Amino acid sequence: MTNKGAIWALGAMSGTSLDGVDAALLRTDGQAIFEMGKSAYRAYSEDEREVLRAALGQMADGADVPAAAEVVETAHAEVLARFDMAEIIGFHGQTLAHRPQDGLTHQAGDGDVLAAVLDKTVVWDFRSNDMEMGGQGAPLAPFYHHACARFIGAKRPLAFLNIGGVSNLTWVDPGIDRPEAAGALLAFDTGPGNAPLNDLMQARRGQTYDRDGALAAQGSVAAPVIDKLMAAGFFLKMPPKSLDRNDFSDLDEHLAGLSDADAAATLTAAVAASVTRGLEHCPTPPERLLVTGGGRKNPVMMAMIEAGFGGQVDPVEAVGLDGDMLEAQAFAYLAVRVARGLPTSAPATTGVAAPVGGGRISRPGSG
DSSP states (O other): SSSOOEEEEEEEEOOTTTEEEEEEEEEEEESSEEEEEEEEEEEEHHHHHHHHHHTTTTTTTTHHHHHHHHHHHHHHHHHHHHHHOSSEEEEEEEEEEEEGTTTTEEEEHHHHHHHHTTTTTTEEEHHHHHHTTTTOOOOTTHHHHHHHHHHTTTTTTTEEESSSSEEEEEEEEEEOOOOTTTEEEEEEEEEEOOHHHHHHHHHSSSSSSOOOGGGTTTSSHHHHHHHHHHHHHGGSOOOOOOTTTTTTHHHHHHHHHHHHHHHHHHHHHHHHHHHHHHHHHHHSSEEEEESSSGGGGGGHHHHHHHHHHHSSEEGGGGTTTTTHHHHHHHHHHHHHHHTTTTSOOOOHOOOOSBOOOEEEOOOOOOO
C-alpha cells in the first residue's frame, strides 16, 4: 500500500442486528473521500444466526465463541473475495459483547485468518486501543461521518443517526477540517435500535424484523413502558457513552401483557424517544438529521423520530449516500487511517483520554 494519496480500501461490517455482512469499496487517503465504489451483501442463514445468537454476551473464552467466529470468518471471506482492486481491508468482526464500564469488548473473527485466505492486508480489532486509554470503544463511525459531511458539501452542523441493533448519533461541524479537533464531533449511543424489535418479531412472529413498520402501524404505544425506559440510568449519563446490544433486553418483561402490534409500536417508539433525548446533548441544534442503518426503512419509526426532532429527517440517500453500506465504508476509511498512523477516535466520540488510532494490522504470510 502506498503511504500517500488516495487508494481503494474495502470495508466490512456485520452489525448487531445479525442480518449479514456488508462490504463496500471506498477510495480515500484516510482524510477525504474521493469516490465510493461497488458494494455487496452476504446474508446470514437462519442456522448461522442461531450460532451467533448463542454466543451473544460471551467474551473470547466463551464456549460458543469458536463456532461463532467460524461463521463470521466464513461469511466475510465469501463476500470480500468478490473484490479484487482493494489494497487494504477494514474488518470489524461481529460484536458479541461490549461492556465499556468494565473495559471489555469482544468482536468475533480473526484478521490473521482473513489476511491469509484473501491474500490482502487486513486491519481489525479497532476498539481495543481506545478502551485501553479509557474510551468506550464505540461508536467508531463518527470520523467517517465527518468525512461524509464534507463530501456532501454541508456548511452547517448536522447529525447522522445510525439505527442498527443499537442507535447512535453523531453531531458534526463540517467547518472544522480534522475530526479529532475540538468541536468537530460529538458522538454517542442514544439507546435501543432495532435489536429489541427484531427479537420481538422473531419470538412472536418468526420474522426477522417488522417490514415497513407494518405491525407497529397497527398498534398503540404503551406510554408507561416508554416512561420506564427513559428513567434508566443510561439516559442520565452525559456523552460520550455506548451500549451493548442486550442492554435493554429487560424491556421484554414489560411487554408481556401487550398484543404483538402494541408491543411492536412500543419498541418502535422507544427508539424515537431515546433519539429525542439524545438530541438534547448536541452542542447546537443540527440543521438536519440524516438516518442510516435498517431503521431508516421503517416509515413508522422515521415519523416518530421526526415528530420528536421537530426538524428535517431524511435517509442518507437524500444526499447521495448509501445507508446500507455507510458502516462498511466507515471501516474501509478507518483501515486507511490506521495504516497511515491517523487517529480513529477522540474524546468527543468515545471519551478516550486523547485522540488515538485503533486497529491491528495483519499481512498475508505474517501469521
